[in-house]
Amino acid sequence: MTIVFRQLEKGSIENMEMTTIRNSALLAILALGMTSRAGPQDAVKPESDAEIQKEILAIDSQRYEAMQKRDMAALDRLHADGLVFINTKGRLLNKAEYLEEVRSGNLKFLSVDTNDYRFCIYGDTVIMNGRANSVVEYHGVVNKRPRRFTSVFIKMQGQWRLVAHQATIIADE
Amino acid sequence: MGMGIRLNCRVLPLFTATLLVACSLAAQKTHDEKSVRQVEKEVLRVEEERDQALQQRDISVLDRIYSDQLVFVNTRGQLFTKAQRLADLGAGKVAYFSYNQGGYDYHVYGDTVVMTGRTSSVVKFQGRVNRIPRQFTNVYVKIEGQWRLVAHQATPIVDK
Numbered sequence: 001m002t003i004v005f006r007q008l009e010k011g012s013i014e015n016m017e018m019t020t021i022r023n024s025a026l027l028a029i030l031a032l033g034m035t036s037r038a039g040p041q042d043a044v045k046p047e048s049d050a051e052i053q054k055e056i057l058a059i060d061s062q063r064y065e066a067m068q069k070r071d072m073a074a075l076d077r078l079h080a081d082g083l084v085f086i087n088t089k090g091r092l093l094n095k096a097e098y099l100e101e102v103r104s105g106n107l108k109f110l111s112v113d114t115n116d117y118r119f120c121i122y123g124d125t126v127i128m129n130g131r132a133n134s135v136v137e138y139h140g141v142v143n144k145r146p147r148r149f150t151s152v153f154i155k156m157q158g159q160w161r162l163v164a165h166q167a168t169i170i171a172d173e
Numbered sequence: 174m175g176m177g178i179r180l181n182c183r184v185l186p187l188f189t190a191t192l193l194v195a196c197s198l199a200a201q202k203t204h205d206e207k208s209v210r211q212v213e214k215e216v217l218r219v220e221e222e223r224d225q226a227l228q229q230r231d232i233s234v235l236d237r238i239y240s241d242q243l244v245f246v247n248t249r250g251q252l253f254t255k256a257q258r259l260a261d262l263g264a265g266k267v268a269y270f271s272y273n274q275g276g277y278d279y280h281v282y283g284d285t286v287v288m289t290g291r292t293s294s295v296v297k298f299q300g301r302v303n304r305i306p307r308q309f310t311n312v313y314v315k316i317e318g319q320w321r322l323v324a325h326q327a328t329p330i331v332d333k
Contacts, residue, residue: 082280084289090308090330092289118252120242120323122314125285127324129244129252148250150326152312154282163280164287166310166326170250 053119056126056153059160064112067102075099079162080154086166087138088147101138110135110142114149124155132167146170213279216286216313219320220277228272232263239322240314246326247298248307261298270295270302274309284315292327305329 047055059078066074076099083095093101101107116131128151136143152164219238226234236259243255253261261267274292293306312324 082282082287084278084280084287084310086289086308086310086326086328088328089332090306090328091332092308118244120240120244122285122316122323125282125314127242127244127312129246129324146250148246148252148326150244150246150310150324152285152287152324154285156282163282164310164312166246166308166328168246168248168250168326168328172249172251 049119049121052121052126053117055160056119056128057117059153059162060114060128060151063162064109067107068109068112070102070105072099072103075102077159080156082163084164088143088145088167088169089138106139108137110137126153126160127151128153131170146173209279209281212281212286216279216288216320217277219313219322220288220311223322224272224274227262227267228269230262230265232259235259235262237319240316243322244324244326248303248305248327248329266298268297270297286313286320287311288313291330 062074063078065071066078079095079099081095083093083098085093085095085098087093098107111134113133113135114130115133118129120127120129130149130151132147132149133144147167147169149165149167151162153160154163155161222234223238225231226238236255239255239258241255243258245253245255245258247253272294274290274294276289276291278289280287288311289309290311291306291308293304295302295304297303307327307329309325309327311322313320314323315321
């Protein structure tokens with residue numbers, strides 16, 4: 001198992017995800033009892049830590065772009081079905097609730113600015129921590145306060161998906 | 174009659190195969206559900222051990238439970254490493270006056286578990302007492318056979 005702890009200087013974007021979809025071939029394998037559960041140690045092809053970080057940043061970038069464009073198909077693909085999303089008000093949203101906030105326009109990203117990334121890589125699980133200065137409008141209230149976030153990505157059937165995200169206002173700034 | 178026999182000869186193998194697949198899938202699903210419940214129990218046990226250790230400031234237990242690369246974000250949005258967190262606890266800079274948390278929910282992804290919950294514990298940190306209810310996420314990863322906390326973040330619940 002590869003474990004990495006890194007900090008990146010600057011960047012932009014955030015996070016999202018998707019979950020378990022089994023195709024018929026996989027079901028057949030399951031039926032024969034020949035499969036193993038996907039997990040952090042099941043990496044098929046070893047990737048370097050730098051490659052993984054790059055992939056995660058790209059996925060996160062796609063997620064923000066999709067949110068700004070309200071591209072629901074992309075958001076559905078990028079978020080795990082089991083998503084847990086905790087916003088800066090401490091409200092816990094599941095995937096359906098979160099996507100509905102975006103679709104309805106209750107949640108709008110007026111600008112995206114994230115940085116100060118740290119990555120911890122545990123096989124096919126990546127913990128991404130960072131700082132956000134994005135300007136967000138939520139139910140008509142604009143939030144410009146800086147926040148610290150943690151996003152968890154898991155690779156499922158070859159695709160990184162956001163399984164958890166939590167943001168907390170940085171109180172002392 | 175003859176046609177019926179011919180049909181049965183064709184359909185029976187397909188029916189049998191379908192039945193076998195259905196039974197295997199059902200058995201696999203039951204096995205998966207049992208595995209998930211077992212994982213949830215294991216993680217809850219570690220979480221309860223962590224809770225006790227926090228209240229008793231048992232640094233050796235926390236050292237074992239926390240991943241070396243722990244990412245810890247408190248309710249003020251401050252980021253701490255494992256070393257910083259353990260040092261604060263060891264020095265008494267973090268003190269729990271009461272401990273109350275629950276409402277757990279789990280999402281199991283193989284050897285990774287995302288656990289959410291609520292806490293209303295009263296805790297003093299850097300001279301401030303925090304009584305505000307908060308929502309948290311704990312991420313556990315099984316590393317060398319042991320569930321370890323790799324990330325924690327808490328956010329004050331400011332509205333209902």
